[in-house]
Amino acid sequence: MQDVPKAEQKAELRRTLLKARQSMSVRDWREKSDRICSHLQTSVLFAQAKTILAYFSFRQEPDLSPLFANTKYRWGFPRCVGKSLHWHIWEPNDTLQFGAYGISEPHANAPSIDPAEVDLILVPSVACDYQGYRLGYGGGYYDRLLNSPEWFAKPTIGIVFDLAYLPQLPIEPWDKPLKTVFSETGLTGKG
Template identity: 50%
Template sequence: MIDKAMIDKGRLRQHYLEWRQHLSDREWQDRSRRICQQLFDHPQFQQATTVLTYVPHRREPDLRSLWSVPKQWGLPRVVGRNLQWHCFDGKEDTLQQGPYGLWQPSPDAPPIDPAGVDLCLIPAVACDRRGYRLGYGAGFFDRLFAHPDWQHVCRWGIVFEAAVVEELPHDPWDLRLQAICTESGLWEIR
């Protein structure tokens, strides 16, 4: 039996990925810059000492300008079906290309202790106003935050405003975000 939610997710994912790919370099950079400003201005981001983020891939919002903000930054490594988080010093020349073409830290980089993480900035293909996120479909973040060691970590979805919808199809294992940040603002999910 075919799951209608999976078909809908697939179609939505394709639509928003295509939309993102058609952004001009200038528009992508401008939208990304405005998202960075929204994050930088938010008190919770300012107070966070350890922040997990990502290297932009497939025209995801680019948060790299924030890496100069003095914080302990963490980046993920894909290991099998899971994400392992490592300290990152902001130097892109230390990154290695991993699965799916993602840039990630070396396995030798110091690991991040989940107990000390204040905030995780999660890229999304799309988000809905209830806090559900549409990713690439591999479930890495859902598996991560389902683990007891990671459940306390605050999760913010990072997405362009045009990819925020009223309601996305979701499955029982899909975890909600605590906030969504776009170039137009950051709002908490109630």
């Protein structure tokens, strides 16, 4: 696989892992998602946060929605605008809309979140490796976000199922490792 360009390696790995994730039964998906939520709630990074950026589950990503009812936290969710993520406050009674990729997102008029207010980012991932590197969906949204000066130092937790927690991913110069990784078996990363 050394001769295959990294972009092709990533694309093939992405296809394989998304297929494996989507073949999981709804019951397994729910149980594993609930275990991830339980582990997150006992995490120091999570417990100490006030404003947390998260995501709405898409294509059988780990579902963190049971956490969103906890009003101890201020929750932020992204909207895809051009090539960037714009973050908005969201509360359980707020309505959502479907964005460009069919992903649920807050309305454009929802209050924005200033990066200075953010304590933690829960990062959706196709896969993560033991060094904290992440394989996303290929759009580069989180790569651009996490490499920008106002977001660079924010604590990050990659969220994956064990089937997508791998020894090593192909990485590019712009890839930035996440602080830690959580799966249904708990804290698995560097954290």
